[in-house]
Amino acid sequence: MxxxxxxxxxxxxxxxxxxxxxxxxxxxxxxxxxxxxxxxxxxxxxxxxxxxxxxxxxxxxxxxxxxxxxxxxxxxxxxxxxxxxxxxxxxxxxxxxxxxxxxxxxxxxxxxxxxxxxxxxxxxxxxxxxxxxxxxxxxxxxxxxxxxxxxxxxxxxxxxxxxxxxxxxxxxxxxxxxxxxxxxxxxxxxxxxxxxxxxxxxxxxxxxxxxxxxxxxxxxxxxxxxxxxxxxxxxxxxxxxxxxxxxxxxxxxxxxxxxxxxxxxxTLTRVGDVELGDCPTATEQDTVDELRAALADRDWPWALVLDGHGRPRRWVSAEQLAHADSLRDLGTPVPETLALKSTLQDALEALLTHQSATAVVTGARGEYAGLITIDTLVGHLSALRAEHGAGRSATDGAP
Ligand SMILES: Nc1ncnc2c1ncn2[C@@H]1O[C@H](COP(=O)(O)OP(=O)(O)OP(=O)(O)O)[C@@H](O)[C@H]1O
The missing domain is CATH 3.40.50.300 (P-loop containing nucleotide triphosphate hydrolases)
Known part of the structure; x- marks a missing residue:
């Protein structure tokens, strides 16, 4: 070695x-x-x-x-x-x-x-x-x-x-x-x-x-x-x-x-190398009111419930929170997560497989690390094109 x-x-x-x-x-x-x-x-x-x-x-x-x-x-x-x-x-x-x-x-x-x-x-x-x-x-x-x-x-x-x-x-x-x-x-x-x-x-x-x-x-x-x-x-x-x-x-x-x-x-970029998104999180012990308040001033009405080790377990929506009095068993299970060392190609596959615009990223011990979205992937590709294709014809920049 x-x-x-x-x-x-x-x-x-x-x-x-x-x-x-x-x-x-x-x-x-x-x-x-x-x-x-x-x-x-x-x-x-x-x-x-x-x-x-x-x-x-x-x-x-x-x-x-x-x-x-x-x-x-x-x-x-x-x-x-x-x-x-x-x-x-x-x-x-x-x-x-x-x-x-x-x-x-x-x-x-x-x-x-x-x-x-x-x-x-x-x-x-x-x-x-x-x-x-x-x-x-x-x-x-x-x-x-x-x-x-x-x-x-x-x-x-x-x-x-x-x-x-x-x-x-x-x-x-x-x-x-x-x-x-x-x-x-x-x-x-x-x-x-x-x-x-x-x-x-x-x-x-x-x-x-x-x-x-x-x-x-x-x-x-x-x-x-x-x-x-x-x-x-x-x-x-x-x-x-x-x-x-x-x-x-x-x-x-x-x-x-x-x-x-x-x-x-x-395939050239790892999930951990791009800026990840974020959303409010809570554990099952937290109160519904706290999470409702955290979601109140956000455009995106979703939060994650984590287990005692910080691992993502379920998505809950603002709508589900509106009628709930406990976070226990509330929401829908988080599908397979992405690792920080997964490639953006893996991320795209996960998003397409789960027909979702957002995937959850976890660290080495499965703990919540952030979110990756279709917009992250599109933004990354545009930045690469701007960096490498700058000297070429005007049509390269077309949408
Ligand atoms: N011993 C040999 N005598 C005569 N021609 C040869 C000999 N070895 C290879 N060639 C020819 O040299 C050219 C290059 O062959 P080479 O095996 O290096 O190509 P390659 O790119 O590795 O091909 P592939 O991807 O199909 O393995 C070919 O046209 C082949 O037919």
Whole structure:
């Protein structure tokens, strides 16, 4: 774990990754008329997740595999932490670069433990250190070592195999991780969980991660930056997800971003990062009169009844209060609440599911933290458009 405490006690993540620079990198496969990758230059900052996204066959995998020399460039240079990769012996280079691929790529005849232990074993760690590391990595990716250590890949679900693939890629603590559609073969719900897990891990580890996908939504969720690639890995745009969504560089990128760019923008912001609304609250022990008074001078005739731990239990309306003499059992149950770390996309889904204009937000222990409304979401998107799209045509500002 690479977190340190600052002097005021806040945890601060440390970057353990290193910078990767591609300079005019070209790959011309023998016998092919055109290069698969044509003079690509790209700087991947230390400790960031950079996602290469683009249509099938555009050269994403070829570009990525040149970084660990599974494919040798025809020309150009790649430096990793300032060292020219071409001067490092390929096996040695690959020991410093974790690699995780679609369908996990596990060795079917080896147990989970032996799969995870591959690189530490190769670089000569002793047995005890390797065994401890295997358990540490399995725990890190959310698999109980006692349950999974001795299983074979065929005895795991697709999602569990992917987790083992990530554990294996991280086992020797490489500063760089290359991930080629690592979650492509699992169902959408498991994929979402694995993506969340990767973001959590990266928050702790601070690796440099190059991630290939053709799913733009996945790129938006995971990337600190996204390189949108066209034919022959030509870089059409290289920027943060927010900047690409708000202001695609050209028609091709706009097509790739899709018509629902605004909805994708909602995945970039957490509920806790926007200003939440508020309403009067009371506990069951409070009197109806007090709550009636608190609601009297508000435009919006709703209040929340909280339990003894401050957790929201029921909505009560001014109308219901008018005829009541106790808050006990009054009102309608609060549906599922949103967490401060939920995304605005989750908030939108909750609002649509419950056909309501307002959702309740709760903190880490389920305590009431505020309200989020459709207006909050619309206001947030308008502010983003104003921030990123300011330099573009006048029609961008139209309602
Ligand atoms: N070994 C090879 N020999 C010849 N051509 C190849 C070879 N490997 C890949 N290509 C070609 O190079 C181009 C880029 O392939 P690459 O696998 O890098 O694309 P990609 O963007 O990763 O595609 P996908 O998303 O479908 O995996 C394709 O046209 C492919 O057919």
């Amino acid at each position: 690479t977190e340190t405490e600052t002097s005021d006690g806040r945890a601060e993540s440390v970057v353990s990754g290193v910078e990767i620079v591609l300079h005019a990198v070209t790959k011309h496969y023998p016998g092919q008329r055109d290069p698969a990758v044509d003079s690509v230059s790209l700087t991947i900052p230390a400790g960031e997740i950079v996602v290469l996204v683009g249509p099938s066959g555009c050269g994403k995998t070829t570009t990525m595999r040149m970084i660990n020399r599974l494919i040798e460039p025809t020309s150009g240079t790649i430096t990793i932490d300032g060292r020219d990769a071409a001067t490092i012996q390929p096996d040695r280079l690959r020991r410093g670069i974790g690699y995780s691929i679609q369908q996990a790529g596990l060795f079917p005849h080896l147990t989970v433990a032996k799969n995870v232990a591959t690189v530490p074993g190769l670089i000569g760690w002793d047995r005890r250190r390797v065994a401890a590391r295997v358990d540490e990595m399995l725990e890190l990716v959310g698999l109980d070592p006692g349950t999974f250590r001795d299983r074979y890949p065929r005895q795991l679900s697709g999602g569990q195999q992917q987790r083992v693939g990530v554990a294996r890629a991280l086992a020797a603590d490489p500063p760089v991780l290359l991930m080629d559609e690592p979650f492509g073969a699992v169902d959408p719900i498991t994929r979402g969980l694995l993506q969340d897990e990767l973001l959590r891990l990266q928050g702790e580890l601070g690796k440099t991660i190059v991630f290939v996908t053709h799913d733009f939504t996945e790129a938006v969720k995971l990337g600190d930056r996204i390189a949108v690639l066209g034919d022959r890995s030509r870089i059409l745009q290289y920027d943060t997800p927010a900047a690409i969504l708000a202001d695609p560089a050209d028609e091709t990128v706009a097509g790739f971003v899709g018509a629902d760019a605004s909805l994708k923008q909602l």
